[in-house]
Amino acid sequence: MGNIKGLKSKLKNLSPNLVSIGCTCHSLHLCASYASKKLPDEVEQFARDIYNFFSNSSKKQIELNECQVFAEEKPTKILYPSQTRWLSLRAVVNRILDHWSSLTLFFQRAFLEDNLPAAENILLGLRNPIHSQESLKVLVTLDSIIIR
Incomplete structure (x- = not known):
């Protein structure tokens, strides 16, 4: 003014x-x-790591879809957390929460069978208390309050 x-x-x-x-x-x-x-930067980086793992590999995306079907989840793609739109992180975190079981299953297999270091890092992230389902749900709830 x-x-x-x-x-x-x-x-x-x-x-x-x-x-x-x-x-x-x-x-x-x-x-x-x-x-x-x-909010912890680790959550956004964790979401980015998951997205980047699948972004350039149709084979990995197909394998994830198979894990989603096995876990009785609706097969969907992993969303990209935009750097310029902080509210997009909410949808990304919700998608990760929706597919927590299939992501854990996928990265366990990718680490144990393919011995991929990136898969190991993400698997450790899925087991990290900061990235636990409960912590991510709290972030989504906070985000919902901020939006309203």
Whole structure:
């Protein structure tokens, strides 16, 4: 609005009793953005690692679909956590939660049979308490509160 040379100061000169109220949507967005920076970065990196593992391999995607069918989950793709849209992380985390069993199954097999270091790292992440289903559900709940 501009306290010194902006529109607010010019209108104040014309009408000294003017009350200026900032945009509540903008203020809420700034609060939510700041709050999201306080969430653990590990969760976003973990989601990125999972996405990157499958992103360039149709073979791995097919194997994941087989694990999803075996775990009686609806076969879907892993979502990409956008860097510019922090709210997209909610959908990504929800997708990971929906496929927790099949992802664990897939990465156990990929580590044990193929001995892939990246699969081992993600499997350790799936077993990490920070990335536990309960912790991720708390993040999704916080995100839902921020959105409302």
